[in-house]
Amino acid sequence: MEDSVRQRIQDIIESHDVVLFMKGTKHFPQCGFSATVVEVLRRSGADFQDVNVLEDPGIRQGIKEFTNWPTIPQLYVRGKFVGGCDIVREMYENGELDAVLSANEG
Amino acid sequence: MVEADELRERIRQALGSVSHLEVRDLTGTKDHWEALIVSEAFSGKSRIEQHQMVYAALGELMAGPVHALALKTYSPESWSKQEG
Numbered sequence: 001m002e003d004s005v006r007q008r009i010q011d012i013i014e015s016h017d018v019v020l021f022m023k024g025t026k027h028f029p030q031c032g033f034s035a036t037v038v039e040v041l042r043r044s045g046a047d048f049q050d051v052n053v054l055e056d057p058g059i060r061q062g063i064k065e066f067t068n069w070p071t072i073p074q075l076y077v078r079g080k081f082v083g084g085c086d087i088v089r090e091m092y093e094n095g096e097l098d099a100v101l102s103a104n105e106g
Numbered sequence: 107m108v109e110a111d112e113l114r115e116r117i118r119q120a121l122g123s124v125s126h127l128e129v130r131d132l133t134g135t136k137d138h139w140e141a142l143i144v145s146e147a148f149s150g151k152s153r154i155e156q157h158q159m160v161y162a163a164l165g166e167l168m169a170g171p172v173h174a175l176a177l178k179t180y181s182p183e184s185w186s187k188q189e190g
Contacts, residue, residue: 033174068158068161068162069154069157069158069161070161070168070169071161071168071174071175082154083157084157086157086177087153087154087157090153
């Protein structure tokens with residue numbers, strides 16, 4: 001991965017508390033897995049920044065190497081990778097996600 | 107597309123001891139999969155680390171042949187709790 005891409009990813013996850021790298025936008029997801037995470041975040045009442053990887057091939061590839069995680073969506077909270085669709089949904093169901101997100105406000 | 111046997115083989119090879127392994131073709135098209143894996147190798151690891159281990163095991167398969175992979179990973183201890 002180019003350093004410029006790594007730096008851009010770093011800048012994005014540092015400038016927003018909650019960031020979702022996804023296919024499509026929060027208003028128009030273009031993949032079922034991305035849509036699931038958007039819905040979960042919405043139900044959790046979280047305000048989040050969406051990053052549409054379909055509009056940015058550099059980030060689309062780079063984000064996979066950044067976290068050693070080969071799939072999208074990817075959720076970050078306060079600069080830390082939280083998980084993809086399966087993990088985020090599981091955390092929503094068992095209440096962990098609320099804890100992660102609300103720690104955010106304090 | 108990829109065969110279930112190849113997924114199983116890769117996972118077993120990478121993780122060593124696997125006490126329970128189910129691989130399911132979700133769509134019948136051999137590119138959307140679900141895997142349930144119970145392994146000693148997951149003990150003490152976070153969920154993210156567990157999934158990263160599986161992704162690493164599958165390597166280049168994740169960059170094309172496998173379009174989607176739903177993962178359920180457990181250490182033997184968490185699996186026995188899960189089973190109740």
